[in-house]
Amino acid sequence: MTADRSRRRAAKRPPAARRATPRRKTHSRPDPLPTVVGKSPRRVDAGAKASGTARYTADLSFANLLVGYPVTSRFTHARIRRIDVSAARRVPGVVAVLTAEDVPGQNQIGVVIADQPLLAHDLIRSAADRVALIAALTREAALAAARLVVVEAEPLPLVCDPVAALEPSAPLLHPRGNLAAKMVIRTGDYAKARAKAPIVLEQTFTTGHQEHAYLEPNAVVAVPDAGGMFLTGSMQCPFYVQKGVARVLGLSHAQIRVVQAPTGGGFGGKEDYPSEPAACAAVLAHHTGRPVRILYNRSEDIAWSSKRHRTVIKHTLLADRDGKLVGLKATIYVDAGAYLGLSSVVAERANASAGGPYRIPNVEVDTLTAYTNNPFGGAYRGFGQPQVTFALESQLDALARELGADPIELRLKNFLRQGSRTVTDEVLRQPPLAARTAVEARDRSRWAAKRRAAETHNAADPDRRHGVGVASMLYGCCLHAGGQHLEGSAALVQIHPDASVSIAIGASEIGQGAYTAMAMLAAEALGFAYDQIHVVPTDTALVPDSGPTVASRTTIMSGNAVLDAARTLGARLRPVAAELCGVAESDVVLQAGAVWARGKQAALSIAELVTAAYLRKVNLAHTGWYAPPKKLWDKATGRGQPYSLYCYGTLVAEVSVDTITGLVTVQRVTAVHDVGKAIYGDGVIGQIHGGIVQGLGYATMERLAVADGKILNPTFTDYLIPTALDVPEIDIGLIEEPYERGPYGAKGIGEPALIPVAAAIANAVSHALGFPLQDLPLSPERVKLGWEAHRSPAAAAP
Amino acid sequence: MIRAFANPKDLTDAIRLLTAEPRWRPVAGCTDISVKLRFDRLDADGFVNLWGLLPRHIEERQDEIRIGAGATCAQLAKSALVRAQLPALFEAAATLGSPQIRSRATVGGNVANASPAADLVPALMSDDARVVVQSANGVTTVALHRLFVGPQKTILGPGDLITEIVVPKPAPLSYARFDKLGFRQAQIIAAVNFAIRATGAAGTLDAVRIAWGSVAPTPVRSPAVEDALAGTRLTEADIAAAIDAVAADVRPIDDHRASAAYRLAVARSFLRRALKECQRWLST
Numbered sequence A: 001m002t003a004d005r006s007r008r009r010a011a012k013r014p015p016a017a018r019r020a021t022p023r024r025k026t027h028s029r030p031d032p033l034p035t036v037v038g039k040s041p042r043r044v045d046a047g048a049k050a051s052g053t054a055r056y057t058a059d060l061s062f063a064n065l066l067v068g069y070p071v072t073s074r075f076t077h078a079r080i081r082r083i084d085v086s087a088a089r090r091v092p093g094v095v096a097v098l099t100a101e102d103v104p105g106q107n108q109i110g111v112v113i114a115d116q117p118l119l120a121h122d123l124i125r126s127a128a129d130r131v132a133l134i135a136a137l138t139r140e141a142a143l144a145a146a147r148l149v150v151v152e153a154e155p156l157p158l159v160c161d162p163v164a165a166l167e168p169s170a171p172l173l174h175p176r177g178n179l180a181a182k183m184v185i186r187t188g189d190y191a192k193a194r195a196k197a198p199i200v201l202e203q204t205f206t207t208g209h210q211e212h213a214y215l216e217p218n219a220v221v222a223v224p225d226a227g228g229m230f231l232t233g234s235m236q237c238p239f240y241v242q243k244g245v246a247r248v249l250g251l252s253h254a255q256i257r258v259v260q261a262p263t264g265g266g267f268g269g270k271e272d273y274p275s276e277p278a279a280c281a282a283v284l285a286h287h288t289g290r291p292v293r294i295l296y297n298r299s300e301d302i303a304w305s306s307k308r309h310r311t312v313i314k315h316t317l318l319a320d321r322d323g324k325l326v327g328l329k330a331t332i333y334v335d336a337g338a339y340l341g342l343s344s345v346v347a348e349r350a351n352a353s354a355g356g357p358y359r360i361p362n363v364e365v366d367t368l369t370a371y372t373n374n375p376f377g378g379a380y381r382g383f384g385q386p387q388v389t390f391a392l393e394s395q396l397d398a399l400a401r402e403l404g405a406d407p408i409e410l411r412l413k414n415f416l417r418q419g420s421r422t423v424t425d426e427v428l429r430q431p432p433l434a435a436r437t438a439v440e441a442r443d444r445s446r447w448a449a450k451r452r453a454a455e456t457h458n459a460a461d462p463d464r465r466h467g468v469g470v471a472s473m474l475y476g477c478c479l480h481a482g483g484q485h486l487e488g489s490a491a492l493v494q495i496h497p498d499a500s501v502s503i504a505i506g507a508s509e510i511g512q513g514a515y516t517a518m519a520m521l522a523a524e525a526l527g528f529a530y531d532q533i534h535v536v537p538t539d540t541a542l543v544p545d546s547g548p549t550v551a552s553r554t555t556i557m558s559g560n561a562v563l564d565a566a567r568t569l570g571a572r573l574r575p576v577a578a579e580l581c582g583v584a585e586s587d588v589v590l591q592a593g594a595v596w597a598r599g600k601q602a603a604l605s606i607a608e609l610v611t612a613a614y615l616r617k618v619n620l621a622h623t624g625w626y627a628p629p630k631k632l633w634d635k636a637t638g639r640g641q642p643y644s645l646y647c648y649g650t651l652v653a654e655v656s657v658d659t660i661t662g663l664v665t666v667q668r669v670t671a672v673h674d675v676g677k678a679i680y681g682d683g684v685i686g687q688i689h690g691g692i693v694q695g696l697g698y699a700t701m702e703r704l705a706v707a708d709g710k711i712l713n714p715t716f717t718d719y720l721i722p723t724a725l726d727v728p729e730i731d732i733g734l735i736e737e738p739y740e741r742g743p744y745g746a747k748g749i750g751e752p753a754l755i756p757v758a759a760a761i762a763n764a765v766s767h768a769l770g771f772p773l774q775d776l777p778l779s780p781e782r783v784k785l786g787w788e789a790h791r792s793p794a795a796a797a798p
Numbered sequence B: 001m002i003r004a005f006a007n008p009k010d011l012t013d014a015i016r017l018l019t020a021e022p023r024w025r026p027v028a029g030c031t032d033i034s035v036k037l038r039f040d041r042l043d044a045d046g047f048v049n050l051w052g053l054l055p056r057h058i059e060e061r062q063d064e065i066r067i068g069a070g071a072t073c074a075q076l077a078k079s080a081l082v083r084a085q086l087p088a089l090f091e092a093a094a095t096l097g098s099p100q101i102r103s104r105a106t107v108g109g110n111v112a113n114a115s116p117a118a119d120l121v122p123a124l125m126s127d128d129a130r131v132v133v134q135s136a137n138g139v140t141t142v143a144l145h146r147l148f149v150g151p152q153k154t155i156l157g158p159g160d161l162i163t164e165i166v167v168p169k170p171a172p173l174s175y176a177r178f179d180k181l182g183f184r185q186a187q188i189i190a191a192v193n194f195a196i197r198a199t200g201a202a203g204t205l206d207a208v209r210i211a212w213g214s215v216a217p218t219p220v221r222s223p224a225v226e227d228a229l230a231g232t233r234l235t236e237a238d239i240a241a242a243i244d245a246v247a248a249d250v251r252p253i254d255d256h257r258a259s260a261a262y263r264l265a266v267a268r269s270f271l272r273r274a275l276k277e278c279q280r281w282l283s284t
Ligand SMILES: Cc1cc2nc3c(=O)[nH]c(=O)nc-3n(C[C@H](O)[C@H](O)[C@H](O)COP(=O)(O)OP(=O)(O)OC[C@H]3O[C@@H](n4cnc5c(N)ncnc54)[C@H](O)[C@@H]3O)c2cc1C
Pocket: B025, B026, B027, B028, B029, B030, B031, B032, B033, B034, B035, B050, B054, B069, B095, B096, B097, B098, B101, B104, B105, B106, B107, B108, B109, B110, B111, B112, B113, B117, B118, B119, B120, B160, B161, B162, B163, B187, B188, B189, B190
């Protein structure tokens, strides 16, 4: 079934909440279809956010609150000789200035390996390295003190290129070398395939950093609390913050309680990074015995927080003359910056996704994560996959050009089919839907007619050229096998005596609509009305560690945990209902906010049922749990099952390229995604719109200017993200083929929404200009100078 | 640190305050000032508010078009007079910033701010605009292209206020165009901007005025290109010569927004497109 959800239709919906409870005659039994799931009720957080009453971290007040400020130095790579904070300590209003020796626990942070000092003491490895922490009465006092911190250091040679970083002569950032992590895939016999392949396409691709540009910069408060520490702030992963803070304070996990504050966006940027400011605030709060809040302004946030990884990808694609892919070799250099952070995990996804949704029998992929003195690479929606998708999809278009083939036909010839093996040698159990998404995207976009029209238009050699491009994707949903120990997820569902319900999940609401989806799932599974369900802020003291809010996993993992709890509670309520209605337990159904006995609405209301159960001392709270089955995967060869499930998608982008300026305008995007089941309808559409706009920024205009490891444009004046006028017309097709282990069949959509966007746009630009583009972003400068070189190679040679 | 925000009762009062307090700055729409304030790039102690005091007319008087310094971009972009007579200015004003910015951004502020990237300035320069300056000593008029001495620097002293911009009415038969190189569709600082006004008849160009922004420390006129074009019949060779002359008039720099080579390439392309269009206009 394909739901038609064009932008226009979505926009026509009445803004008012649509009651999830169906208006129906009360005497017939509700049909077994979901009554809440698949609808678009009002978001649970809409009222507070729209009215401005939601209290973000900057809005909170605490008695005796201090301002915390991390002090960086002017160095990017240097050996520290002396740090002098005596003048800073004398600034009026300054309460504490701390250095490495003041950290009570381990002075180390890092979610995978703790290779990063919280406060630098011997070496500075990046422009964002902190040398001291200040607590003061005001931000002005803290800034004045920060300027007086003296750092004497001996500059060391810089490592600014991830390829050069791995050469034997490169200066080392860490004693164990600059190769932070290595992932591989070895399937089939690439060397043999290479020797025989009639078509060998070799290209080198580069991709730039991307800033998350969430609405709310990093913000956290640490409050000393009965020998432990309470923290609240803007974050994606409260359990990461809990562990990071416990380490630097030398306390147990149980002594650290973290409650997520309303969070103004994350996009991966608040996966591991918020543990840094949280650790800083906690150390200051521990030392001063007072609450300490750290609020970054925008420039600080851009300068210090993580970015999408810059990559260099050396790519060889082998094919036969019929356009069948026979081999792939890729060396993927991932620029980690100075510390590992999540880079090895991002590299894992880049590595496993390098073959896309295609059958390629002979594969040799090496993903090398390199330490450099560049900005910190981290999680960003797509997590290494937009980069490899850009490389592979560009290569497929190069092959189509070489063969004179239609790019979609070429893909259709190579997509994974039922029973075929992926590049990691996994036999797919679930139906591979890549071809469905491609055919749907082709037909919806009127691909062939649009391609022809663009070519006819371009034949007259206009200044403004048109192009149409495609990209497809295979997305391994939820965590990679390498991180599967984090996958278990919990949800506490509690029915109060008045039949209102509160739920708490281990995952977080970061604007993506997770709490709304959870409330819908709870309402559906309990049979209660949607507006009876309340979601409480994610709190490490309420629910067991549920891993990170990443990898498009929340609807599936936390959603299944909510269903587990709701079904358990349903099983406790039904006997009471059966007794009160005088029927057998198997004849009782709770659905759509009512009790149904033998197919008829009972005189007993849900509220009366809950009161009765309460009076009978029935336990009306339960913590549900979900963990997917174990995946077998071999790190040494990259073979096995990297993911529990896959999502497919195909995008068609239509662009116009102004050859006078080099500016790319994306005019229309057709996006077809396999989502299993759209739980929260508007949420799914919103994710796809947002992914397209963020991917468009990544493809065309977002350029982090970095020189000698320093960011030159840490402001929204110079780091450009799309405006409303840059947003193309968007047409969305959803393929809803239920996933057997997903709640009501759901898969994930957060990351898939972005992954193929840059690749499709780049292919459209290549179609418009007639030559391949190997570097993201497709900045106007690159496009213009590339075009001039293409037009008159001699004149444009530098 | 800003310590004062004065609301004078009229322009004379404002000039008196600004003359007495040389570290106070006039503010009109505040759209440039607020950015400087945010990034700590403002060397001033106080503000003197001109919003509501500056004239805001846009009108035709004899052979001139007179624009009050307090007129906003939103006003310019709604004016039928500007649209018909000063299409380069119209285009520049209509695409400046965003609707919110356009409703506050004044023409006087855009000029006085002296940004090398100001969008209205090349458009006004290509139309030979003059600036009316009022001070404690009276009213004077200065050619717009003589106003700027460097980035963010003009010949105006404390207490010198721009009250009006005066543009001679263009010849009834003339060609004009404005182009901006901006890296997205709105809210964008120009990496190159360009305006041209050409008059001519019977297949021959008479006078050509060209101005550039973001390719030199101030917005600049383009004398070498103008000379190369004046009196020609705009043949392919004339166009090629004019494009060759661009490098003599502009001095773009490399910075994190764009390289000099790219800015120059776009400047040439802007000129080429305009001259091709002009060629068609001239032959009709
Ligand atoms: C988000 C954003 C987008 C923008 N986009 C653009 C753009 O696309 N193109 C562009 O060119 N500009 C842009 N700007 C800059 C700005 O909006 C314009 O330069 C605007 O015209 C300035 O007018 P104002 O009245 O706001 O000036 P103000 O900020 O009030 O003043 C600017 C300067 O001029 C002085 N001044 C103001 N009026 C007078 C006067 N009458 N006499 C003497 N001195 C005076 C002030 O002392 C100050 O130094 C943008 C600004 C922002 C914040």
